[in-house]
Amino acid sequence: MPYVVTRSCCADASCVLACPVNCIHPAPGEPGFGTTEMLYVDPRTCVDCGACVTACPVDALKPHTALAAAELPFLELNRAYYDTHPHEDRTPMALVPPQRRIRRGELRVAVVGAGPAGLFAADELLRHPGVSVTVHDRLPTPYGLARAGVAPDHQDTKQVTGLFRAIESQPGFTYRLNTHIGRDLHHEDLLRDHHAVLYAVGAATDRRLGIEGEDLPGCASATDFVAWYNGHPDHSADTFPLDGERAVVVGNGNVALDVARVLTADPERLARTDISDRALDALRASRVREVVVLGRRGPAEAAFTLPELLAAAALDDIDVLVEGWPADVPADATPSTRVLAEIAARPRRPGSRRLVLRFLTAPARVVGDDRVTGLTVARTALRTRSGTVEAVPTGDEETLGAPLVLRAVGYRARPVPGLPFDEDTGTVPHERGRVSPGVYVAGWIKRGPTGFIGTNKSCAQETVEALLDDWDAGRLADPAAPAAGRPAPPDTVGLDGWRAIDASERAAGLAEDRPRVKLVDRERLLAAARTPEPSGPGAAGGGRWK
Structure with a gap:
């Protein structure tokens, strides 16, 4: 197998379009595209040309001879995908729809x-002349969860921001x-100044557990902890x-794993990332061992x-460690359970975090008087x-002592002023993304908090x-304001301003052998x-809105 897709895959399909023999799947238009965890290289048809490597925005594709020991399972993962999804009806080239x-x-x-989501939407729009x-974003920095959500020890995943930099450099952006x-601006202002308004505001809050004691200090959102x-800046x-030896994370999705890794990581390893300096100082002083x-x-x-x-x-x-391995779940049921079975069978590492x-195991109630001291859980x-x-409670309960309990049971969107909102799904009702002509x-x-970075593209x-x-049907009203639009609100940051922030953070990171040192205060x-940025390659001028 010449090339292998590894963990940092963003599934945006850049590699699919670059591949001359269509050996990377699922491709756009195929079942599973936009919903699978990653893309896969077919070992039978890959011709080792390397075109996919050049196209990949996150360096997820590697020759099989260059895989690190921790990446070797992806060899089997790529092979196994084609056992159940052979894609034998493929065409010889990836299909590119006409412009x-x-x-x-x-x-x-x-x-x-x-x-x-917003930047992929801008990219799709700017493909069309005129x-x-x-x-718009309420933060002084762009990229959303790609900047403020991806764990600092996953720097490979953050390389997708290179794709975003290319998008924001296009004429008309x-x-x-x-x-x-x-x-600062209102929905009605945007409608007056533009033919259309597209909201890609994400899901900014978390879901609650709904148990006693959840509001005690020390019980917090994993969303806030990640931020x-x-x-x-918020x-x-x-x-x-x-200050305790144990922390508990409720939920077992990717965010829960991110939080657990950061809490147990060697702080000196995190010191080589773009983690917040304030968080790094706190983690260096942390007593958490489990x-x-x-x-x-x-x-x-x-x-x-x-x-x-x-x-x-x-x-x-x-x-x-893996606890709660039920006897009636076969270890080979899925690739994930096979990995969990392998972890469960490992010898312990005494003295390690x-x-x-x-x-x-389900949370029953948070324990404590004026602050969290533990979490009572039910089998x-x-x-x-x-x-x-x-999952049905058995009546068997115990209390895990811990001063920190983090809930990681999902994201939830807030209502958007001026738009309808479905409280049950936490989404804006729409038809193919259309709320009404112009919105x-x-x-x-x-669609709710589902999918991966590449899912936002489709x-x-x-x-x-x-x-x-x-637009083609003439359903969009002309803006009331001229193309120059209304004056920007005070302290608005434009592309040049963001480039100045980016250059400042990267320069500080270069001095410390880090990707960047983030500025974390809005001021x-x-x-x-x-x-103004220093002169030289990539300099973009000074900082206010342009």
């Missing part, structure tokens, strides 16, 4: 949200960062009790992806009803197709945005 021709005239679109896009829609160690000054990750159901129902599980299994300085994956058993596997949604606010394509259909970010 759509939209009706002539200038189309101005406001995109709210500068994360992956389209201009202004991307404009930023209005540090602009809060609903305060804290990633230097999000959470940079947060504090978390790291993190217990709880799952209500069994190993076969775990929500984390196989690539993330393989990354946890490969930790060589952490004692990774511990990451415990504990299944068949569960599995029951299948109407084809769904449920559109993409990303998590459209999601954005669908929404932009609906928007362009309305310092705005000050950096006003500072």
